[in-house]
Amino acid sequence: MTDHSHPAGFCCPDHSGAAQARAILAQAEAHAQAGGLRLTPVRRRTLEILLEAHGALGAYEVLERLAAEGYGAQPPVAYRALNFLVEHGLAHRVRRLNAFTACVHPTQEHRAAFLICDRCESVTEASVESLTRAMTEAAGAVGFKLERSTIEGVGLCSVCAGEAA
Amino acid sequence: MTDHSHPAGFCCPDHSGAAQARAILAQAEAHAQAGGLRLTPVRRRTLEILLEAHGALGAYEVLERLAAEGYGAQPPVAYRALNFLVEHGLAHRVRRLNAFTACVHPTQEHRAAFLICDRCESVTEASVESLTRAMTEAAGAVGFKLERSTIEGVGLCSVCAGEAA
DNA sequence: TATCTAATGTTATATCATAACAGTCAAGAG
DNA sequence: CTCTTGACTGTTATGATATAACATTAGATA
Ligand SMILES: [Zn+2]
Ligand SMILES: [Zn+2]
Ligand SMILES: [Zn+2]
Ligand SMILES: [Zn+2]
Secondary structure, eight states: OOOOOSOTTTSSTTTOSHHHHHHHHHHHHHHHHHHTOOOOHHHHHHHHHHHHSSSOBOHHHHHHHHHHTTSOOSHHHHHHHHHHHHHTTSEEEEGGGTEEEEOSOTTSOOOEEEEEETTTOOEEEEEOHHHHHHHHHHHHHTTOEEEEEEEEEEEEOHHHHHHHO | OOOOOSOTTTSSTTTOSHHHHHHHHHHHHHHHHHHTOOOOHHHHHHHHHHHHSSSOBOHHHHHHHHHHTTSOOSHHHHHHHHHHHHHTTSEEEEGGGTEEEEOSOTTSOOOEEEEEETTTOOEEEEEOHHHHHHHHHHHHHTTOEEEEEEEEEEEEOHHHHHHHO
16 A cells, blocks of 8 residues: 655654564553553454555555464454544544554553654654643534544645655 | 434534525535536435535435436445545535535635534534644654645534534 | 342444536637 | 547446444453
């Protein structure tokens, strides 16, 4: 799906590299342990698959890999694992892409935003506490009680912006 | 789909009421005229359908209505009209709902945000110039050139928040 | 062990969206 | 005026995303 001719470490700075992926997986496991979550084999493997990927993966892309490794081969297998990860903050859903991506700091309670490159489809998770605060306030001003939000930006990542110039 | 037991004017303050809808439609027509856009019968009717609706409508809901009125009965008919409206700023796509909603101020160039009620599914368009600016800056700080963004909040609208209490 | 619950797996189907191509129509060129 | 052209509308067919419903299995509990 994605091409990834980018120098490693640029297009998705936060979770590129096997070492980073391992570190994040370890964090996620600790987090699950602490919270009494059951990070079963499919779920754990699904998280690994997301971590191994650059950019975000569609549910069916995850499913392909799971099926190839002997897990169930039907959509609910992937959707259930992905939804579990999202519900417990170990992954995020990227609505614009109908795709999922591993959270880069699963232990912190946070609201995430994403920067999606139009050209290379890289997805970068950004922290947006201030944006979320502003949004909560603005919503509150019209009587709306904000609970969750989707904040996704589309444009050119630094690498692609450079190439385009 | 939506229930709408809300007092008119509350759940979707900006385009509720036939008078409001007519006013917005007139604006949209003027805007199209000025920009040399062809607001053909299907497109115009599609916009009306969105304006008549409370909340956002899925493409197939729009299609049903169009088909019932003698327009084409196949998905591309609805998607083409909807995409036209979105491209020209007369409507917006609400990603979280896989749905579309008429723009409440089609003549102004703007970035929109939406507040979506979890309970009654009302959708309120909000202006977010300051949020967008903040986001563009934050993105720029990591070298990302932001072009478009999706900002959608989910929670309880003022009416539903009141009822829940 | 017997029982209960959460998790996994399956089949089937719902929902959302687009590709590809044929017919229509109005504006501009000759 | 007629021909060409390009935008628009329509169709069939298919692709892509997501969930409902139910059978089976594996862990925890009593
Ligand atoms: Zn995260
Ligand atoms: Zn890029
Ligand atoms: Zn708008
Ligand atoms: Zn509501």
